[in-house]
Amino acid sequence: MECISVFDMLKIGVGPSSSHTLGPWRAAERWIAELEEQHVFDDVESIKAYLYGSLCLTGKGHATDIAVVMGLLGTDPETVEIDGISGRIDRIKEENKLNFGGKREIPFSFQHDILFKKEFLPFHANGIQFEAELSNGKKISETYYSIGGGFVVKEELIHAKENKETFKTFPHPVKRGDELLQHCNAQNKSISQIVMENELSLRPEPEINEGIARIWTTMLECMYVGCHTEGKLPGGLNVKRRAYEIHQKLKGDVPYLNPQEWLESIRDTEVKFRQIIKWVSCFALSVNEVNASLGRVVTAPTNGSAGVIPSVLMYYMVIENHDANFDDVKQFLLVASEVGSIFKKGATISAAMGGCQAEIGVSSAMAAAGLTELMGGTPEQVLIAAEIAMEHHLGLTCDPIGGLVQVPCIERNAMGAIKAINAAELALDTDPKDCKVPLDKVVNTMWETAKDMNSKYKETSEGGLAVGVFLSDC
Numbered sequence: 001m002e003c004i005s006v007f008d009m010l011k012i013g014v015g016p017s018s019s020h021t022l023g024p025w026r027a028a029e030r031w032i033a034e035l036e037e038q039h040v041f042d043d044v045e046s047i048k049a050y051l052y053g054s055l056c057l058t059g060k061g062h063a064t065d066i067a068v069v070m071g072l073l074g075t076d077p078e079t080v081e082i083d084g085i086s087g088r089i090d091r092i093k094e095e096n097k098l099n100f101g102g103k104r105e106i107p108f109s110f111q112h113d114i115l116f117k118k119e120f121l122p123f124h125a126n127g128i129q130f131e132a133e134l135s136n137g138k139k140i141s142e143t144y145y146s147i148g149g150g151f152v153v154k155e156e157l158i159h160a161k162e163n164k165e166t167f168k169t170f171p172h173p174v175k176r177g178d179e180l181l182q183h184c185n186a187q188n189k190s191i192s193q194i195v196m197e198n199e200l201s202l203r204p205e206p207e208i209n210e211g212i213a214r215i216w217t218t219m220l221e222c223m224y225v226g227c228h229t230e231g232k233l234p235g236g237l238n239v240k241r242r243a244y245e246i247h248q249k250l251k252g253d254v255p256y257l258n259p260q261e262w263l264e265s266i267r268d269t270e271v272k273f274r275q276i277i278k279w280v281s282c283f284a285l286s287v288n289e290v291n292a293s294l295g296r297v298v299t300a301p302t303n304g305s306a307g308v309i310p311s312v313l314m315y316y317m318v319i320e321n322h323d324a325n326f327d328d329v330k331q332f333l334l335v336a337s338e339v340g341s342i343f344k345k346g347a348t349i350s351a352a353m354g355g356c357q358a359e360i361g362v363s364s365a366m367a368a369a370g371l372t373e374l375m376g377g378t379p380e381q382v383l384i385a386a387e388i389a390m391e392h393h394l395g396l397t398c399d400p401i402g403g404l405v406q407v408p409c410i411e412r413n414a415m416g417a418i419k420a421i422n423a424a425e426l427a428l429d430t431d432p433k434d435c436k437v438p439l440d441k442v443v444n445t446m447w448e449t450a451k452d453m454n455s456k457y458k459e460t461s462e463g464g465l466a467v468g469v470f471l472s473d474c
């Protein structure tokens with residue numbers, strides 16, 4: 001059975017898209033590593049990258065070409081200096097040279113060596129092929145698929161959803177929601193405890209805690225940056241950043257110097273009922289404005305939906321429980337990641353395969369689940385919360401204007417966060433015996449809906465708002 005870690009579902013990367021930016025970036029890194037393993041890296045004279053399907057149709061708006069080049073440079077999206085990306089790209093465009101893998105210069109042209117192909121490859125809408133010409137005149141190539149959330153698979157694994165060599169055996173293997181409940185009931189443990197035991201089979205607890213702390217720190221810093229940055233987003237739509245002004249109106253005069261002090265200052269602010277929705281929306285908008293400007297975010301489970309989980313977690317910390325600490329953050333993220341993995345195994349987390357229900361819908365379900373356990377919900381109620389959140393995102397299309405992860409994507413994170421909180425409250429007041437729609441049914445329904453959905457509503461910018469609103473209107 002496919003075993004997915006919390007660190008698979010929640011990855012640190014660069015915006016604006018996990019499938020169109022982080023995935024291709026990782027694919028380029030992986031290709032270089034494979035060339036080195038085959039002892040042909042030093043023989044490469046020139047390279048080309050072919051972007052297929054959705055990677056072509058919305059690739060430039062999602063900075064896919066930039067991500068591919070950053071991967072070919074051998075940089076890591078988790079640690080690369082964000083402010084230095086544009087300078088590196090400009091230099092390559094000017095010099096027509098690329099420091100391949102960070103080790104040797106080869107000729108490279110943005111215009112001629114990154115090729116956009118509208119046709120869709122058989123396995124997945126996000127196909128990318130790398131081709132290298134060697135010093136002996138031979139050409140070799142590899143094809144990868146970016147299947148959502150930064151996950152990348154190779155072409156020869158066309159009948160698998162994941163790379164099987166990365167599979168591991170968990171003490172509590174889970175594919176479906178009912179299986180998760182069986183483990184909880186048999187062990188008399190919460191969902192977070194079951195997930196933690198699975199994580200412990202992969203790595204020691206200090207390493208888990210360090211990784212989760214790094215994820216939370218990245219989320220917090222992302223919200224902080226978004227709330228303190230004004231101006232317009234890049235890409236041509238001239239979308240104004242809104243988190244800055246909303247935050248200025250809400251924050252009051254409490255002083256702070258860094259993200260952690262900022263968190264504490266919000267806790268000290270008297271929040272009226274009307275302001276709760278504004279704060280949650282502000283947190284969500286801030287993350288996705290950072291994401292839209294090629295900032296560092298956490299895929300949760302994707303970049304396009306990165307604002308839902310941190311904003312709901314912040315809601316808990318600044319509204320529901322001022323004494324919340326790292327243990328609460330850890331519990332929330334363990335639960336959220338497990339629910340996300342159930343959707344990934346049973347359906348998809350790729351908008352190019354399932355529309356925006358696969359991104360905002362899944363992130364809302366994940367956040368609702370994490371919040372419900374923190375607020376004392378039973379495992380059954382946790383899954384009810386996830387089901388409610390997804391049920392009311394079914395059929396949501398992905399139709400970004402201009403192929404940019406801005407309109408309607410940024411606002412959808414705020415809506416997904418509010419729905420998650422509402423779903424948690426409804427679940428906490430629900431007797432599991434009265435639940436009519438189990439989580440597994442809604443996962444299956446989401447996948448069937450995805451398969452029925454017209455391809456133009458799956459991250460192609462060929463339908464919906466993407467064609468209903470002209471760039472000139474913006």
